[in-house]
Amino acid sequence: xxxxxxxxxxxxxxxxxxxxxxxxxxxxxxxxxxxxxxxxxxxxxxxxxxxxxxxxxxxxxxxxxxxxxxxxxxxxxxxxxxxxxxxxxxxxxxxxxxxxxxxxxxxxxxxxxxxxxxxxxxxxxxxxxxxxxxxxxxxxxxxxxxxxxxxxxxxxxxxxxxxxxxxxxxxxxxxxxxxxxxxxxxxxxxxxxxxxxxxxxxxxxxxxxxxxxxxxxxxxxxxxxxxxxxxxxxxxxxxxxxxxxxxxxxxxxxxxxxxxxxxxxxxxxxxxxxxxxxxxxxxxxxxxxxxxxxxxxxxxxxxxxxxxxxxxxxxxxxxxxxxxxxxxxxxxxxxxxxxxxxxxx
Amino acid sequence: xxxxxxxxxxxxxxxxxxxxxxxxxxxxxxxxxxxxxxxxxxxxxxxxxxxxxxxxxxxxxxxxxxxxxxxxxxxxxxxxxxxxxxxxxxxxxxxxxxxxxxxxxxxxxxxxxxxxxxxxxxxxxxxxxxxxxxxxxxxxxxxxxxxxxxxxxxxxxxxxxxx
Numbered sequence: 010x011x012x013x014x015x016x017x018x019x020x021x022x023x024x025x026x027x028x029x030x031x032x033x034x035x036x037x038x039x040x041x042x043x044x045x046x047x048x049x050x051x052x053x054x055x056x057x058x059x060x061x062x063x064x065x066x067x068x069x070x071x072x073x074x075x076x077x078x079x080x081x082x083x084x085x086x087x088x089x090x091x092x093x094x095x096x097x098x099x100x101x102x103x104x105x106x107x108x109x110x111x112x113x114x115x116x117x118x119x120x121x122x123x124x125x126x127x128x129x130x131x132x133x134x135x136x137x138x139x140x141x142x143x144x145x146x147x148x149x150x151x152x153x154x155x156x157x158x159x160x161x162x163x164x165x166x167x168x169x170x171x172x173x174x175x176x177x178x179x180x181x182x183x184x185x186x187x188x189x190x191x192x193x194x195x196x197x198x199x200x201x202x203x204x205x206x207x208x209x210x211x212x213x214x215x216x217x218x219x220x221x222x223x224x225x226x227x228x229x230x231x232x233x234x235x236x237x238x239x240x241x242x243x244x245x246x247x248x249x250x251x252x253x254x255x256x257x258x259x260x261x262x263x264x265x266x267x268x269x270x271x272x273x274x275x276x277x278x279x280x281x282x283x284x285x286x287x288x289x290x291x292x293x294x295x296x297x298x299x300x301x302x303x304x305x306x307x308x309x310x311x312x313x314x315x316x317x318x319x320x321x322x323x324x325x326x327x328x329x330x331x332x333x334x335x336x337x338x339x340x341x342x343x344x345x346x347x348x349x350x351x352x353x354x
Numbered sequence: 355x356x357x358x359x360x361x362x363x364x365x366x367x368x369x370x371x372x373x374x375x376x377x378x379x380x381x382x383x384x385x386x387x388x389x390x391x392x393x394x395x396x397x398x399x400x401x402x403x404x405x406x407x408x409x410x411x412x413x414x415x416x417x418x419x420x421x422x423x424x425x426x427x428x429x430x431x432x433x434x435x436x437x438x439x440x441x442x443x444x445x446x447x448x449x450x451x452x453x454x455x456x457x458x459x460x461x462x463x464x465x466x467x468x469x470x471x472x473x474x475x476x477x478x479x480x481x482x483x484x485x486x487x488x489x490x491x492x493x494x495x496x497x498x499x500x501x502x503x504x505x506x507x508x509x510x511x512x513x514x515x516x517x
Contacts, residue, residue, distance in 0.1 A: 141513035144511055
């Protein structure tokens with residue numbers, strides 16, 4: 010009888026512990042501000058103001074770098090649109106439509122509960138001699154807002170202002186949403202925003218890297234000059250598939266890591282069309298958070314499937330010294346550029 | 355046969371100029387650029403207008419950017435699926451005369467050459483693709499019935515035309 014009573018108490022204790030653990034986990038990655046989802050935001054507005062010299066401001070960096078977080082309840086971020094000549098490889102360049110002067114656009118980083126005060130100027134009229142000044146917009150997949158208002162197109166010379174609150178942790182995409190969206194996206198207007206849980210991502214890592222995969226659909230105009238090709242984009246026949254915007258850029262300049270280091274990759278497939286089968290040769294992903302949300306945790310994965318606009322956080326330990334290739338395991342994409350190297354010394 | 359038709363189309367359009375527009379007919383000029391994707395927002399709505407009104411209205415596409423080659427123009431028109439003549443207004447004669455602002459702007463003229471409507475084809479691009487106001491269609495209907503046009507101008511969404 011005594012043994013029976015003890016067993017009952019042990020079961021109750023175990024159940025209580027499990028519930029407590031679950032509750033802690035649940036609260037730790039809670040969505041919204043103070044655990045409450047913030048829907049909507051004040052109406053966006055447009056100004057015609059002087060445009061500053063820099064095209065970005067706030068917590069921004071260019072992949073593979075990750076920007077530092079900014080403290081406080083609000084975070085001011087500026088990412089302007091500019092048309093700019095971008096080299097995709099040594100002998101292929103084109104006039105891209107960019108966020109923050111780069112393809113992909115800069116990596117942004119905020120925390121759950123922070124309100125993003127976003128500003129974007131359309132500078133496309135500054136390069137009118139080579140590319141027609143046109144409307145542009147921005148669509149944050151991390152936001153819960155009325156897209157008709159916040160993601161409105163603005164004319165060249167105008168500046169858009171709106172705010173939104175980060176509710177869910179994750180690796181999210183942003184992109185231009187002005188028609189024809191396909192053409193704006195293949196012209197370079199995509200990027201990654203990382204939203205950290207209010208108390209940060211769980212666990213500690215030695216290195217954090219951002220990898221954005223995207224396709225380039227181009228046709229030649231003569232010499233090294235190319236232009237976007239909507240027909241091949243519709244046919245889903247890219248000329249290049251790249252990591253962080255350049256053909257095989259990490260083959261001759263590998264990203265350095267150390268044997269035994271714990272690596273966290275923030276991965277986004279910006280598309281516009283193809284699915285990525287992201288894989289690192291020689292490692293197993295011991296932790297994967299689908300869409301970058303710690304609640305969507307998976308273990309022991311060899312490959313992570315990312316449809317267009319899908320993100321993930323991938324963690325692994327570098328097993329030993331060596332060279333580790335990261336690829337889109339859809340190997341046609343490797344031939345088109347979706348391969349890079351991590352060199353562990 | 356296809357090549358013959360294409361050759362014929364090229365000959366016809368090459369010989370077309372601003373003065374060639376038939377007198378006494380309602381005209382619509384559509385200002386457009388091959389490098390600007392904004393016109394695709396009106397692919398269906400403008401295409402429908404072309405089919406519906408082509409027997410009563412003379413539609414002409416106007417390309418004012420000197421970088422627009424005949425091949426680029428024909429590729430664009432083919433991709434849009436629109437059958438309409440075009441003019442290359444590289445000296446900006448029509449541009450200066452009609453003062454459109456962006457590359458999807460249309461100008462509707464009555465048989466006497468008076469401007470009845472200028473601006474957006476419709477407001478689809480401002481409503482995430484849902485058209486609430488069919489500006490050009492409404493103006494055409496009114497014009498063909500010899501009624502005042504309900505709206506004489508509406509701001510278009512497109513690439514800035516360079517004068």
